[in-house]
Amino acid sequence: MSAGVVTEAEGLTPAWLGEALGGRVDDVVAAPVGTGQIGTCYRLTLTGDGVPASVLVKLPAADQGSRDLLAGAYRGELVFYADIAPTVAVRVPTCHYAAITPGSGDFVLVMEDLAPAVQGDQIGGCTVAQARDAVTNLAGLHGPRWSDPTLQDYDHLTLQSPADIDLLTELAPSTTELFVEGLGDLVSLEDRATLRECAEVVGPWSYARGERYALVHGDYRLDNLMFHPDGASGSVALDWQTLSLGLPARDLAYFVGTSLDPEARRAHERDLVAAYHRALLGHGVTGHDLEECWEDYRFSMVQGPLVATFGCAYGTRSERGDRMFATMVARSCAAIRDLGTLSLV
Template identity: 50%
Template sequence: MPNPHSIPSGPQDITAQWLTDVLGVPVDAVRVEPIGTGQTGATYRVTPTAPPESRLPPTLVAKLPAQDPAIRERCALGYRSECAFYDEVAASVAVPLPAIHHCAITESATDFVLLLEDLAPAAQGDQLAGCTPEQAAPAVTALAGLHGPRWCDPAWLTFTGTAMPKPDANLAAGLAAITRTALDITLDRLGDRLADRATLERVADLTERWLLYAPDRFSVLHGDFRVDNLLFHPGDARITVVDWQTVSVGLPARDLAYFLGTSLLPPVRAERERDLVARYHRALAGHGVTGYTAETCWQDYRIGMLQIPVLTALGFAFAAATDRGDDMVATMLDRGCRAISELGTLDLIASECD
C-alpha cells in the first residue's frame, strides 16, 4: 500500500487513505477515471465517498505527470511552473481559477500532484473552431486580472517559479537561436500546409529585439493563453483559466495578442480587436494600473503578436507529432501570420525595438 504522505505515482495511488490524509477528512472509498487528452500530463476525475459531515465536493480533478519517464523529464520545468503558480501567485491576482485543494511536487519536479475543483459541466474551448467575440470578452478581462494587480511588481524579477524569466540580453540571444531552429523544423515538417512561409522566415531575425522590447513594462504571463486553455461555463459568460505550465515574465500584451490572434477567426479578429484591446486596457485601470495609455497598449498588442510564431514553433518542434497537433499548429500559425501582416507587426518591431 502506498505511503499516504507520498505523491501518487499514478491513478492507482489516489486511494481513500491518501485523500483522507491530504484533505484532512475521512474518505471511505474513491473512484478515479481518466479525463482529457493532455500530452504533457494526465488528468483524472476523482469521486470520493465520504460521510455527509465531511462536506467534500462530489468530484475533484487530479493532475499528475505523464506516465512516460522521458516526458516527465522534459516537462519538469512546466510542472514546477504550474505548482508555483498555484502556491505562490494565485492568491495575489484576480484571474478566475479552479479552487485548489492540494498541491505537492518533488525537488526534481518530475513528480507532482494537483487536486483541483471539478468545474464540470464547464467545457474546454476548441482551438481549431476558435471562439466568438462574446467568449473573448470575459477572457481579456481575465487577462487584465492576471496582469493588473501586480503590474511591474519587482518581485517578478526574482520569481523562480517560471518556465521563462524576464529576458535579459543573454537569454534573449539564446532563445532567439533556439527559435530559429524551431521555426526551421516547423517549416520543414508542415511544408505546404503553411500559407505564409515568408513571415515565419523573417520572425527569427527579429526575435531577440522583440524579447528585449519595453523592459520597463512587465508582469507575470500565462504564456499559452488561448481558447484550448479556457473552460466555458454553460448558461453564462464565465470562463476559468487552466494549464499554468508556461508561466513566464514579460510584456503583458504578449498574452493578449497570442489569445486574440490564435483564438478568433481572422475576419472576426480584424473587426473586433480594437474593442477587445480597449476592454483589456479599461480592466487594467480597474486594477490600479496607471500611466499606461490606450495608444501604448495598442502598440504593445501589435508587437505582442510575435508571441504566436515564437511560442507555437517552440512547442511544436520539440514535441511528439499528432494529427490534431499538426492541424492545430498550422491553424494557429496561419491565423497568427495573418494578424502579423495586417497589423504591420514585423515592421513595427524593426523600427521600435532597436
C-alpha cells in the same frame, strides 16, 4: 499533516484522498482526462463525507526522463496555485491539495472539477463574447502585480536573459523550417514568408519594451480555458506550467490572434483591447494609456508564430496538433500582416 506525494493513479486511494481533502472518502472512480503529453490527469468521482463529489488530479508524466525534464515546470505550477494565485485576480480552479518531492519531478495536484464548464476549441475558435470575457480575465493576471519587482524574488520567475534571447535567436530560423517542412501544405506560401520574417526579428523583438512587465501565462489560448456551456461570462484559466515574466501584451496578442478568424478579429480587436485595458485600470494599473496598450498589442503578435513553431517542431506530433498549430499560425500571421507588426520591431 501532509498526505504526501502520489505519482501513479493506483495511489489515489480512498485513504489517501481522505487525508489530502480533509474528509472521508468511501469510494473513488477514476477516469483519464486529456492526452497526457506533459503529465497525466484524472477526473475522480468521490463518495464519502466532507469531500467534493468530483475533483481533477494532475500527476507527472509516466516516463521518468520526461518527468525529470519537466520538474521545473511542475514546481512552477504548484508555486502559482499556492503562493501567486491568491495575489492576483485571474479566475483559476480552486486548489484542494498540492505537494512535490524536493529536487524531483514527483508531484500531485488536486483541483476543483469545473464541470459542466467546457474546454475551448483552438481549431474551432470562439465567439467575440467569449474572447471579451477571456481578455478581461487575463487582465486579472497582469494588473494586480503590474511591474512588481517582488515577482523576481521567485526563483523560477525571471525576465528573459540575454543568453536566453541569444539562444532563441539562433534557433528560430531552423525551427521555422522544421515547422514548415513538417506541416507541408497545411501552411500557405504567404504564411511561410511571414513566419520566416518573424524568425529574423526574434532577437530585437525579445529585447524591446522591457520597461513594462507582469506575470505572463505564456500559453493563454482556447485549449487552456474553460467556458460556461450556456455562454455566460466567467471563463477560467488552466495550465500554469509556462508562467514567466514579460511584456503583458504578449498574452493578449497571442490569445486574440490565435482565437478569432481574421474577419472577426479585424472587426472587434480594438474593442477587445479596450476591454482588456479598462480591466487593467480597474486593477490599479497607471501610466499605461489605451494607445500604448494598442501598440503593445500590435507589437506582441509575433508571440503566436513563436510559440506555435517551437511547440510543434519540438513537441509530440499528432493529427489534431498539426491542424491546431496550422490554424494558430494562419490566424496570427494574418494579424501580423494586417497590423504591420514587423514594422514596429
